[in-house]
Amino acid sequence: MRFKHLRELHAICTEENKTLGTLMIEEQVKETGTSETEVVQQMADYYEIMKQAVHKGMTEDTTSRSGLTGGDGQRVRDYLQNNQSCSGDASALAMAYALGVSEVNASMGRIVATPTAGSAGIIPGVFLSAQERFGWSDEHMVNGLFCAGAIGYVIANNSFISGAEGGCQAEVGSAIGMAAGAMVELRGGTPEQVVHAVGIALKNTLGLICDPVAGLVEIPCIVRNGLGAVTALAAADMALAGVRSAIPSDEVIDVMLEVGSAMPSRHRETAQGGLAQTPTGRKIAENLAKPKKTTQDREVSSKENNQ
Numbered sequence: 001m002r003f004k005h006l007r008e009l010h011a012i013c014t015e016e017n018k019t020l021g022t023l024m025i026e027e028q029v030k031e032t033g034t035s036e037t038e039v040v041q042q043m044a045d046y047y048e049i050m051k052q053a054v055h056k057g058m059t060e061d062t063t064s065r066s067g068l069t070g071g072d073g074q075r076v077r078d079y080l081q082n083n084q085s086c087s088g089d090a091s092a093l094a095m096a097y098a099l100g101v102s103e104v105n106a107s108m109g110r111i112v113a114t115p116t117a118g119s120a121g122i123i124p125g126v127f128l129s130a131q132e133r134f135g136w137s138d139e140h141m142v143n144g145l146f147c148a149g150a151i152g153y154v155i156a157n158n159s160f161i162s163g164a165e166g167g168c169q170a171e172v173g174s175a176i177g178m179a180a181g182a183m184v185e186l187r188g189g190t191p192e193q194v195v196h197a198v199g200i201a202l203k204n205t206l207g208l209i210c211d212p213v214a215g216l217v218e219i220p221c222i223v224r225n226g227l228g229a230v231t232a233l234a235a236a237d238m239a240l241a242g243v244r245s246a247i248p249s250d251e252v253i254d255v256m257l258e259v260g261s262a263m264p265s266r267h268r269e270t271a272q273g274g275l276a277q278t279p280t281g282r283k284i285a286e287n288l289a290k291p292k293k294t295t296q297d298r299e300v301s302s303k304e305n306n307q
Contacts, residue, residue, distance in 0.1 A: 005154060006198060021143040024149055025039060028146070047127075050127065053100075053101045054100060057074075057097065057102075058074060068284065069106050069218045072223075076099060076226070091230045097128050097129050097229070099125075102121035106216070112124070116162065118171045118172070118221050119174065122172065123178060127144065127179075129229075144183075151177060151181045152174060158253050159257040160257065168208040170260055173206070176228045179201075179232035183236035193240060196244050206256060210269040211267060213271065213275055219284075
């Protein structure tokens with residue numbers, strides 16, 4: 001890749017009058033040695049999977065195997081259809097879709113890790129809701145995914161995208177930054193505005209711990225995806241309005257690395273701290289650890305009680 005940092009992305013795109021998405025397509029062609037048609041088609045296939053995940057999250061039973069989660073995306077969607085949203089229709093729909101995709105993931109459905117399975121709802125939530133709102137083509141959305149990919153590439157190579165390494169700021173935070181920057185580009189913003197959106201978004205998630213209850217990517221992960229989609233839209237709006245990240249976005253990414261490295265291990269996906277170790281969190285884990293009775297066990301127990 002010709003870039004390692006966001007400032008380099010900005011400089012190249014500005015000098016060559018390209019979008020981040022266009023530049024990323026060119027770089028992917030060089031890196032993979034395949035044609036542009038093949039590179040773009042692969043991303044189009046990923047977007048189709050995202051659309052399928054959103055549809056499944058809105059129309060099918062997404063109850064997880066643990067029974068802890070499922071159906072919240074549909075609840076928010078139904079609420080939006082029957083009530084005036086506090087956060088606005090655009091935000092509420094993005095939130096509903098993000099929740100739905102995350103619930104598809106928790107129920108062992110097919111998703112695209114963007115950048116991880118634990119943060120897989122944010123980009124589809126933002127992208128699909130925006131496409132419906134603005135009437136954008138799939139081709140336009142695919143170009144946006146390449147922009148998000150370029151941002152994710154920079155974050156991954158200078159900080160973390162794994163909750164086990166850097167906490168939830170690395171997973172949900174990175175996805176929010178990727179979605180925010182891509183949304184700016186989809187709306188016609190400049191490369192400079194894209195980069196500012198990333199910094200604005202990431203600053204809001206610095207220090208976010210990874211504390212999955214019972215070690216499952218369900219609580220609080222799914223809700224964080226829903227709220228992350230809303231944060232991405234807010235960061236994009238700020239950048240498009242001319243708000244700048246006073247701390248350069250590359251420096252914000254460096255801080256993510258610093259904070260994640262200093263984070264105690266119990267707050268990095270081990271389920272040994274945070275919400276996972278609240279009284280309720282421990283009780284949930286204990287209940288899930290109990291052996292579940294089979295139909296045969298229940299029949300035997302019933303016979304014993306009758307005797």
